[in-house]
Amino acid sequence: MAEICIKIDQLPTVLYFCRPFEEAMRTKSLKKNRINVVTLGCSKNVYDSEVLMGQLRANNKEVVHEEEGNVVVINTCGFIANAKEESVNTILEFVQKKEAGEIDKVFVTGCLSERYKPDLQKEIPNVDQYFGTSDLPHLLKALGADYRHELVGERLTTTPKNYAYLKIAEGCDRPCSFCAIPLMRGKHRSKPMQELIAEATKLAANGVKELILIAQDLTYYGLDLYKKRNLAELLRQLVKVEGIEWIRLHYAFPTGFPMDVLDVMREEPKICNYIDIPLQHISDPILKSMRRGTTKAKTTKLLQDFRAAVPDIAIRTTLIVGYPGETEEDFQTLKEWVAEMRFERLGCFTYSHEENTHAYSLIDDVPEGVKQQRANEIMELQSQISWELNQEKIGKIFRCIIDRKEGSHFIGRTEFDSPDVDNEVLIDATKHYVKIGDFTHVKITDAADFDLFGEPVSAT
Secondary structure: OOEEEEEEOOOOOOEEEEEEOOHHHOOOOOOOOOEEEEEOOOHHHHHHHHHHHHHHHHOOOOEEEOOOOOEEEEEEOOOOHHHHHHHHHHHHHHHHHHHOOOOOEEEEEEHHHHHHHHHHHHHOOOOOEEOOOOOHHHHHHHOOOOOOOOOOOOOOOOOOOOEEEEEOEEOOOOOOOOOOHHHHHOOOEEOOHHHHHHHHHHHHHOOOOEEEEEOOOHHHOOHHHHOOOOHHHHHHHHOOOOOOOEEEEOOOOOOOOOOHHHHHHHHOOOEEEEEEOOOEOOOHHHHHHHOOOOOHHHHHHHHHHHHHHOOOOEEEEEEEEOOOOOOHHHHHHHHHHHHHHOOOEEEEEEOOOOOOOHHHHOOOOOOHHHHHHHHHHHHHHHHHHHHHHHHOOOOOEEEEEEEEEEOOEEEEEOOOOOOOOOOEEEEEOOOOOOOOOOEEEEEEEEEOOOEEEEEEEOOO
């Protein structure tokens, strides 16, 4: 049997996909029209997929999320090399199924499609159609549905019923040298406050108890609509939504952070004492090259102000190692600073050299092995810090939300932990029962570096 090899050489990662030549022998799928939405990438993509699915459901289409369907929509990620590779491989996987007659149509949307559409069309032509990040009405039309403008806040959520993401803005105006998000998502656009309140109200009516606010940059919210940073006012309105008990902040930019947000966090019990603020690096030469608009001294002072304003705040950050020109001295400065700051939560990534970004003109001069070693060192350090901080929790009681049951344990989280990326609280299901989706008080009996173990107790 002959073979066809598709070479994806227009994309940054060269990939090969070989499949048997089955054009003449494939059979038409006999399944009924069922649309399977496959989501890759970050929480913003999860949100976009949920909006798409809500629109399809309103058009009386049968739609599922990452289950079997004869029509497949892949919502791709195009942020860094690993994410792009996963997206390309997923497209190729479903194209192969289409060629084998297992599915009928494949559509691709999202960031990878926005960024590389001409290359993808050339290299993987058997996809039925490609769409960008702002092409929802056109994608719906291709799926035999109409875009319903009146469906503000209508989504088919894919997260556990007790929490949902609330995207308060799209795009980004920041000039960070390493980031391709403005290429894929465009300029910053805040959502009107009344729309967000309506969306939160509908989510609460469907049983959502925790809102996770997301955007490329939360702290920029409102500048375009209200001519001021208006995140604090949005929070004051969201806490009034009946049924919402936790509100969590993701992806705040350090430069120009609106300090009144901390006042609301301290005053309003519904606002989790938690913030995700990606800092990326701390060495002044690297921060300057990254175009972050800040310095080590300013960043350190900002974090000190956070902890002074909200003493029990949990700060999550992300760092990049291996950026062009990062010397051993730069890395040691970063490592020493991580040890000094003792972040409650931290993730570390290796630098990805992205075309059409400002940093792409620099020489990607840190070897991959060195990048990975530096990331490992940061995460080993953070693992020890996390273990030490978790030991301090033993014997204490925390209010937890129960997300799911997994094997012999119920899995919950404290207000200091976000889904998928932070600590989890494990409760022995052979000894205790807690209701999924509810809050319960848990006494911590043991702790590892990234897991807490506990037992439910009566509220005190």
